[in-house]
Amino acid sequence: MNCKKEEHCEEITENNEEGSKRVALMSSRREFLRNTSIGAFILASGLVPVEEAAAGKKSADVPKAMKFLVFDPALCTGCGTCQMACSTLWNNGKASPALSRVTVSRNPFGTSDNNYSPNPCLQCVDAPCLKACPLGAIKVEKKSGANARVIDEKLCKGVRKCIEACPYEEKRITYDAERNKALKCHLCNGDPQCVKWCPNGALRFSGPPDFSPVVEYLPQVTKKPMVDKSFMIVLEEERKKELGYPREEK
């Protein structure tokens, strides 16, 4: 809470060369669209404090995430652009599913629409990864209002307990062997880049109270709002209820 802003900015930039000049991302999508010129996606603005909500604390002390990556598998083509965007952006131009904080599952013979689907980090309520880290390196990013669970790279020593702890078969945390650091989704300081790059609008950034899609271009193109109901959010059932998701159809 009382962190020195500058420091934490560096932390969230991870392995970004621009890191020393601090984080990150455009605050306004409109502006983004106007500025798709060289280097525009890195905007040196917005200091990002990281909440000191470290291991050892009771889960009640860790603020719940308020924004999530949601996805519609029916729209996902399995292209993997999301993982290319995440890894290229946050690893100094290194493109690799193994360095991406979102992965894509593919079953080319699958009989249901989720045969292709992204596996975003769920920013769990009682985040097992956060609790598992013996160094307290996983913290909560509060500034953007998303309350993402983020790894403080300065503290991470590559112990990888967090990866073990992540309860999902497709682990949502990955490991960068070259740098000996764990990598996990930090929701890009509240402006998820995978969401922007997904060419099919299959990923969205959404949250209570209305879970309205943040991405604007799709409804513009189709001239009809996307059906919110079709988007999936993988959350604890209780949390879903608490958040009122999915919304009742009117």
Add this chain to the structure above:
Amino acid sequence: MPTKKIYGWTGKILKIDLTTGLTSIIPTMDYAERFVGGRGINAKLHFDEVPASVGAFDPENRLTVMTGPLTGTIAPTSGRVEVGGKSPQTYPNESYTVSSFGGWWGPELKYAGFDGLIIYGKAPKPVYLYIRDGKIQLRDAAHLWGKDIFTTQEMLWKELGDGRKPQVLAIGPAGENMIRFAIMMHGSSSASGQGGFGGVCGSKNLKAIVVRGTGYVEAAKPKELMDVSYAMNRWIYRADQRPEQWTNIASFHRIGWSFFQGQKVKGWKWLKNYTRKAEACHACPLGCRVFSNITDSQGRQGSAKCNQFWYEKYDVQRHKDITEVFYKAAKMADAMGVNGFELIGMIPWLQKCFEEKIFTREDTGIAIEDVGTLEFAEKLLKMITYKEGFGKILSEGSPRAADIIGRGSQKHLPHMNRGFAHHWDPQLWSPQALFWAMETRHPVSSIHAMYWVFRMYVQELWPAAGFASSADVVAWSRELFGTDKAIDYSDENFYDPVHATVAKWMREYDVARRSMIVCSYGPTPLFFSSYSSAPHYTIPLRSPDLESRLFSLVTGSDLVPDGAALIAAGQRIINVERVIAAREGRTREHDTLADYLFTKKKKGKVTGPGGKAIAVERAIDRTKFESLRNEYYRINGWDAAKGHPRRETLDALNLKDISVAV
């Protein structure tokens, strides 16, 4: 000299001798500077390593499998892989040709540490090649031999999966049995189909190539690369202004194919009843493969591209409507590893031969009147795959089968050149006639370089997907070729020499893209429409500068600084391929078209004067066509007698090492 950091590439091509299991590494950069990657590097590797006398099924034949500098990055449509080698399918002689496939295999190969593979020799028993993060293994494939392509992939996922599936490129029984048109396939429908390289794998006892990597591909200028990719993806959105009932991005392909089949209503029905979502290759914003909701006999569903339609016509004729049969037949062929594109030619040829009583049911065991049923397709596929009875002759491919049978069956072949069945319309678009005459195979990627966009335009299928107005079309012609005539396919202008220039340019553009690699089918042709007044983002997205820009941003090199350099690289590669063809004995008499194209008229819509859509009906005039082809030789700097590259031409293209060998 300190070694320069390489971006884009891993720097290593793996060479593996299946006979001995010995491997070596060839530095990619020895080849990449002049030949870019993919199709370009394959050509030079083949030139260096395979003498003309080597046959397709000889152990000495090399199967070269190359990615490009863009493969595995975020560059849109950079998921494809190029395959090259002596082909068993090309006719009249087994000759060097190329093939490519999409999906996610190529990026995975690079993440596993290699840019490409050179595979030669013959394993003493069935094996599969397993590459995992730089480690190479030849593993026993006895348990996989005889299994279909889908089952093989599932077995290998199980065997080798580590939470994530490895990517598998496999052959089916058709490849194992070395039929001449066997495919290699990855996923549900990403195939190296034309060329018969599945049979080449079979001849080497190679059942599959499995890759799994956790490495990365590093871009030199990631931020700019991401910006350009982002803008391209948004541009595709603009192109994809789709009616409401079209649920996703692949829709306009669906509709294009339906029209292609001349089955407008059936097309809609197919779209509505039998499809559910799109599937895309690595980093592709388009997703041209359509996922079907039809479950095959083994309980799988899958995706398919246009190759799913080889049986559709017969399905519709038989059942008076489109049914599940066409798709099930297509998936059966895929599973066995048979190339459906050859069947597009074979079935009408069989029908004609039965009609003319060249052979009968007793001779062949084929009940031709059953065509359209699933049983017919299954029986035909099985007899070909397992070389049973008459199937042994058919497994040679229709052109060779016709030679074996004789009795005038040859003249009924719908094969345009080099032993490949008809596709698209050389009678309508003269550069297509040159592609068919000059290419080492079925020239689908050169055609796709522009013509699907032109066709969409003239058929008013989807103005937003390509050219919106005649002014756009003319602008394209003027800017690229300095004249309005390059898009004029009226009878008066059909043989204008400018079309030789257009054909040359398109072929060069195509092979350069196939060396980068960006998809030829994919959205890049759309970026020609920015020659018009159509709005785009602040980043100029003009092909062919766009492709060279992607190359520069990934590699950080200035080897291909602009569109002109891209075309020049394409020209160099085409000349290497032409020298290989010349060495194999190809001369001007092979640079022609099937006789029927000179006599049988074709009706259709093309762009005419001023970029307006006009209706035409014509066959190709042989003499005029030949002079157009001679013009094509001349502007290429090839000699008039044989159409072979002149020594000066090669020297000027920085191909001294090749001109010395000629």
